Every structure is written in structure tokens, then in C-alpha cells.
Amino acid sequence: MPRVQRLVIGIFGRINAGKSTLMNLLTMQETSIVDSAPGTTADIKSALMEIHALGPVRILDTAGLDESTELGEKKRKKTLSALEEVDLALLVVDPVQSILSGGLHVEESISSLARKLSRRLAVVFNLHSNADERLIGTGATLPEAMEYCRSILPDRSGTPCLEINLSDSGRTAELVDFISRSRPAEAGAVDLLPFIDRSGPVLLHIPLDEESPSGRLLRPQEMAMEYLLRLGVPVGMYRTDLLLARSGSKNLSEGERTGFMAFLDSLGYGDSVQLVLTDSQAIDVMNAWVPEDVPLTTFSIMMMRSTSGGDLTLFAEGAEALDRLASGDRILIAEACNHDRIAEDIGTIQIPEQLSAACPGLKIEHAFGREFPPPEELAEYRLVIHCGGCMISSQKLAARTGRLAESGVPVTNYGMVLAWLQSPATLRRVLEPWRRDLKQCVDIFPSQP
Ligand SMILES: Nc1nc2c(ncn2[C@@H]2O[C@H](COP(=O)(O)OP(=O)(O)OP(=O)(O)O)[C@@H](O)[C@H]2O)c(=O)[nH]1
Ligand SMILES: [Mg+2]
Structure with missing residues (x-):
């Protein structure tokens, strides 16, 4: 369970670029297996650590994106979903590979997806100690390979770049310094209960x-x-x-x-x-x-506002869709954690039962834990009802709300639905303390100035 706000750093690139070598350089231990066998990292490897200059971080080492098998496709999906969750994407580029394979298609696709998802990107050129040896017979030198890479992956948008030999264990400080310079500006921490002062209990x-x-x-x-x-x-x-x-x-x-x-x-x-x-x-x-x-x-409601970085409006606007539900509508109930379900479980029993009683004929489905459908599948739903989000990090929630925005489907949360099930007036009552956040919710607060 995320107890502290961690910077999430993802390591991306093609097979054998040196992603796991970077992971190990940063964590200063053999966190990931490094091997010349292509596709050594098959799944996302996550490491938590405290880096003096960065604070608490989560580092994700991912599988290479260029494996053209059925398994490779599964790895690719997992890697791309990790890209949605990171604050900073480190793209590892081996300039020798670009010459040997005649291009940087994988790197370009990661770079453009990161831009599309508004994820901060930084490029790490891995200067293998045996680069010159590997270039023999290609007619190119390492400086030429670098020039070629830079011409394709230019510094147009101020993308920070570092040239480093990742196998040199003495370079950790240089890498950390690069990451601290490249990290996105910190999002302002959200006050948990901003309307409370010391005037009473x-x-x-x-x-x-x-x-x-x-x-x-x-x-x-x-x-x-x-x-x-x-x-x-x-x-x-x-x-x-x-x-x-x-x-x-x-x-x-x-x-x-x-x-x-x-x-x-x-x-x-x-x-x-x-x-x-x-x-x-x-x-x-x-x-x-x-x-x-x-x-x-x-x-x-307090938790959802905090985890979403203050975006309670998104969930309150989603709650407005409750009034328009009709028989046959598909509803997705998404729960971020995998807990065993007992008796009167909210997500699987209470909400489905009460919602079906309020609006018969709804088709209610579930997604648990890490599962969350892609935008094209989300678009099939009339409404998504998300749990309170106490187990989800703000990055993961942002990845989900990003997919929801792309699908155009409204989203609300358990607390708002349970209040609405009492009555629209109850929903208004529990949202009232947050009125300052909810300026646009005219259906809920019709008299809003
Ligand atoms: N000589 C030399 N070898 C390196 C360097 N960086 C990585 N390698 C080698 O390149 C191979 C692949 O490195 P990894 O870090 O496992 O690459 P990866 O990107 O994680 O690869 P996958 O997990 O298969 O996608 C290993 O055999 C490393 O020893 C380097 O700077 N110099
Ligand atoms: Mg690896």
C-alpha cells in the first residue's frame, strides 16, 4: 500500500539496450538479471528505494519492446501500461544497436507515446565499453553512431540526454544527478481536509x-x-x-x-x-x-480527492451520470486492490444490489487489482465506479483517469454512489464541504454562483 508519495521512474528501450544494467547501477545491487540472452527481463521488475537526492522512488525495469512473438506482444502490453504510470521515463538507447539494426523505430515509438501520455522523458545513451569492437565491419565509429542517434532523437523539446557506460559501477552518482535534473516539477501536495481549521473538533x-x-x-x-x-x-x-x-x-x-x-x-x-x-x-x-x-x-471522497491531486470534479461530474442510467446500460465497478471478499462486500455485493434495485436491468461488471480496460473497451460502458482508491498510487490513478478521458466515459467513486443511493440530496450533502473544488458541477449544485 503506498504510504508515501514516491517518484516513479520507468526504464524503457529495446531488447539488450542495457535497461536492467541501468536498474542495477541505480539500485547498486543485482536487482534485475542482466544477460546477453535477448528478452531476459520478461515482466516488470519493481524496486523501492530511498535516494538521497530524490527521496522515495519506485523504479520499474521493463521488457524490451521489440520482441515479435506472441509472448513479446504480451510483454509489450505490460511495458506500455507501465509507461502510463511513471513520472519519469528513462529511454535507454544503445547507439551500436541503431547502426546494426538500421534505425531507432522502437525508441521513436516510446518517445512519441511518452509525449502523447504527457510523461516526462529522458534519454540515456548506453556507451558500451565494447562498442568499437561491435561496430567493426559496419564502417561506422561510435561518434558517428551517436550523431546518427541524435539526428533521429533530437533534442527538440529539451529532452535531457546523458551519455554513460552503464556497466561502470562508479557512475551511479552521475546517473542520480541526471535523474534529479530530469524529473518533472513536483505536483503540489493536496491538503487532505482543506476546509478544516482549529475552531472545533x-x-x-x-x-x-x-x-x-x-x-x-x-x-x-x-x-x-x-x-x-x-x-x-x-x-x-x-x-x-x-x-x-x-x-x-x-x-x-x-x-x-x-x-x-x-x-x-x-x-x-x-x-x-x-x-x-x-x-x-x-x-x-x-x-x-x-x-x-x-x-x-x-x-x-476525501481519499479520492487526495489521490487524484484535487480533481474531485471529475468524480462528482461522473456521479451526475447516475441520474441518467437506464436499463441495459453496462457499468464497470473497478476496485484497485485484490482483497478476499466477505459477506457484505461493498464492490461486489452492496453497490451492485442497491444500484440494480434503483435502476433495474443494469449490466454490472467488475475489474480488480491491476486489471483496467484500455480506452476502446472502456468506451462500451455507461459509467465506471471506482473504489475509494486507498491502495492506489496517484500515478496509477492518473493512468486510469487518462484512459477514461480518452474513452469519454464518466467515472465516479464508491462514496459518491453510496450517498446517491440514499438520495441525490445526500450526495449533495457529502459533497457540500468540498464545494470550493466543485465549481463546474451545476447538476449537483444548481444554485452555484
Ligand atoms: N560490454 C558491455 N556490455 C554491456 C553494457 N551494458 C549492457 N551490456 C551487456 O548487454 C547485455 C544486455 O544487458 P541488459 O542490461 O540485460 O539489457 P536489457 O535491456 O535489460 O535486455 P532485456 O531484458 O533482454 O530487454 C548483457 O550481456 C550486458 O552485460 C556495457 O556498457 N558494456
Ligand atoms: Mg532486462
């Missing part, structure tokens, strides 16, 4: 149930707690038994409600409780219990 409503892992809280819950405590905001935490709260027995549900209301009062600030932040599964109960004048929102 926040109540975190965490209804642990049989699905909650024991021994720990979920990442959004921990993040909210840490954020609020650091800000100096008093935090109250409460666990409601949802089975009792929803039970048909008035006595039992009223007992739960009284307990919660007493706790809300006990926070002791009268109506100065700034926010009730709840697990989205409990939105039905919280919407009914939390007084109208106390702001209410969900962990899932």
Missing part, C-alpha cells in the same frame, strides 16, 4: 465490522487522524454497530443512536463540531443521525 466515524482488518485501521482513517492531530484539531472517534443501528427493533437502533448523539454532544463544543467524517458504508445511518447543520462527508 472533528468526529471520525469508523464502524468496524467483519470486513475490517484486525490490528490496524485503514489508510484513509490513519491519514485523516494524523492530518488532524498535526493541525492541532481535537479528534473524536466513534464506532457504531451498524447491524444494531439498522435493525428493525426500535429499541436497539434507538440505543445505538442515543449513544452516538451523546458522544457528539460530549465533544463539548455545542454546534462547533466542524465535520463528521464517516466510512461510506455507514452513510445511510450518519445521514439520518447527524444534525443537518453539522457538515458530513466520507473517507472515500
Whole structure:
């Protein structure tokens, strides 16, 4: 689970260009197997490390893109999906290969795809120590090979380039320095709950149930707690038994409600409780219990906004599509993690059941973990409903929203759907604290100035 924001660096290029050699130079150990056998790296190899000049990074070593077999096609797909997830793509070019094979088609296609995906690209020319030997018989020298490469892969858009012998283990510092100069400017970190100040307490409503892992809280819950405590905001935490709260027995549900209301009062600030932040599964109960004048929102909405770099509008606009669903529409429910599913699982049971009850005849499908369809397949859906995204990195989410933008399909998230399933007014209520982010959502906030 991504606990820190990591810079994601991907290593791309053709077979035997020296991609894994670069990975090992950077990680200063044999992270990837290096071998002269073509196609040695068959799958994405990921390494996490802390580099003093760069902070926490994830480095992805990928398979060469020029293997023309059926397996090569599978490797290619995986490599290209990695390109969507990186902050910085390092394109490894062996100038000798360009002379021997008569071109730089693979390199050009990576470079143009990186540009299309708006991924930052930097070129590393791998100057093999035996380059001159390998050029014997070609009539070219290494400087000529370099000139040829540069004429094809020009420095037009200011693409940074480095010439280095990647097998020289003494060159790590030079490579790190190049990467730090080439990395994209840091995206501004998103404030988790920007509308909260120190004027009053926040109540975190965490209804642990049989699905909650024991021994720990979920990442959004921990993040909210840490954020609020650091800000100096008093935090109250409460666990409601949802089975009792929803039970048909008035006595039992009223007992739960009284307990919660007493706790809300006990926070002791009268109506100065700034926010009730709840697990989205409990939105039905919280919407009914939390007084109208106390702001209410969900962990899932907070998380989606944070992971998407503040782009809550995308998901709120997607929620507007819920009002237009019709029988026969295909819906994709995408969950970023692979967890085992028990009892009342939100993605596979609760949302499909409630959505089908609200709009009969929907065709609901699922994508789990790393699976996420390409744009042409996404275009077949009427709406994508994404999980809260607590296990997904912002780069992976950006790769997904990029595909969604290309397909033109709206996307929303679990928290918003669960609120909408209560009523459009409930959706408006949980989005209200984020109103400043949601200027364009005129369907949700029709009176927006
Ligand atoms: N002499 C010499 N050999 C090198 C150099 N860089 C890479 N090689 C050799 O080139 C071969 C391929 O290197 P890798 O790093 O495995 O290449 P790769 O791009 O990861 O290759 P695939 O995983 O097969 O796509 C290995 O035999 C390396 O030892 C270099 O600078 N000098
Ligand atoms: Mg390799």
C-alpha cells in the first residue's frame, strides 16, 4: 500500500539496450538479471528505494519492446501500461544497436507515446565499453553512431540526454544527478481536509465490522487522524454497530443512536463540531443521525480527492451520470486492490444490489487489482465506479483517469454512489464541504454562483 508519495521512474528501450544494467547501477545491487540472452527481463521488475537526492522512488525495469512473438506482444502490453504510470521515463538507447539494426523505430515509438501520455522523458545513451569492437565491419565509429542517434532523437523539446557506460559501477552518482535534473516539477501536495481549521473538533466515524482488518485501521482513517492531530484539531472517534443501528427493533437502533448523539454532544463544543467524517458504508445511518447543520462527508471522497491531486470534479461530474442510467446500460465497478471478499462486500455485493434495485436491468461488471480496460473497451460502458482508491498510487490513478478521458466515459467513486443511493440530496450533502473544488458541477449544485 503506498504510504508515501514516491517518484516513479520507468526504464524503457529495446531488447539488450542495457535497461536492467541501468536498474542495477541505480539500485547498486543485482536487482534485475542482466544477460546477453535477448528478452531476459520478461515482466516488470519493481524496486523501492530511498535516494538521497530524490527521496522515495519506485523504479520499474521493463521488457524490451521489440520482441515479435506472441509472448513479446504480451510483454509489450505490460511495458506500455507501465509507461502510463511513471513520472519519469528513462529511454535507454544503445547507439551500436541503431547502426546494426538500421534505425531507432522502437525508441521513436516510446518517445512519441511518452509525449502523447504527457510523461516526462529522458534519454540515456548506453556507451558500451565494447562498442568499437561491435561496430567493426559496419564502417561506422561510435561518434558517428551517436550523431546518427541524435539526428533521429533530437533534442527538440529539451529532452535531457546523458551519455554513460552503464556497466561502470562508479557512475551511479552521475546517473542520480541526471535523474534529479530530469524529473518533472513536483505536483503540489493536496491538503487532505482543506476546509478544516482549529475552531472545533472533528468526529471520525469508523464502524468496524467483519470486513475490517484486525490490528490496524485503514489508510484513509490513519491519514485523516494524523492530518488532524498535526493541525492541532481535537479528534473524536466513534464506532457504531451498524447491524444494531439498522435493525428493525426500535429499541436497539434507538440505543445505538442515543449513544452516538451523546458522544457528539460530549465533544463539548455545542454546534462547533466542524465535520463528521464517516466510512461510506455507514452513510445511510450518519445521514439520518447527524444534525443537518453539522457538515458530513466520507473517507472515500476525501481519499479520492487526495489521490487524484484535487480533481474531485471529475468524480462528482461522473456521479451526475447516475441520474441518467437506464436499463441495459453496462457499468464497470473497478476496485484497485485484490482483497478476499466477505459477506457484505461493498464492490461486489452492496453497490451492485442497491444500484440494480434503483435502476433495474443494469449490466454490472467488475475489474480488480491491476486489471483496467484500455480506452476502446472502456468506451462500451455507461459509467465506471471506482473504489475509494486507498491502495492506489496517484500515478496509477492518473493512468486510469487518462484512459477514461480518452474513452469519454464518466467515472465516479464508491462514496459518491453510496450517498446517491440514499438520495441525490445526500450526495449533495457529502459533497457540500468540498464545494470550493466543485465549481463546474451545476447538476449537483444548481444554485452555484
Ligand atoms: N560490454 C558491455 N556490455 C554491456 C553494457 N551494458 C549492457 N551490456 C551487456 O548487454 C547485455 C544486455 O544487458 P541488459 O542490461 O540485460 O539489457 P536489457 O535491456 O535489460 O535486455 P532485456 O531484458 O533482454 O530487454 C548483457 O550481456 C550486458 O552485460 C556495457 O556498457 N558494456
Ligand atoms: Mg532486462
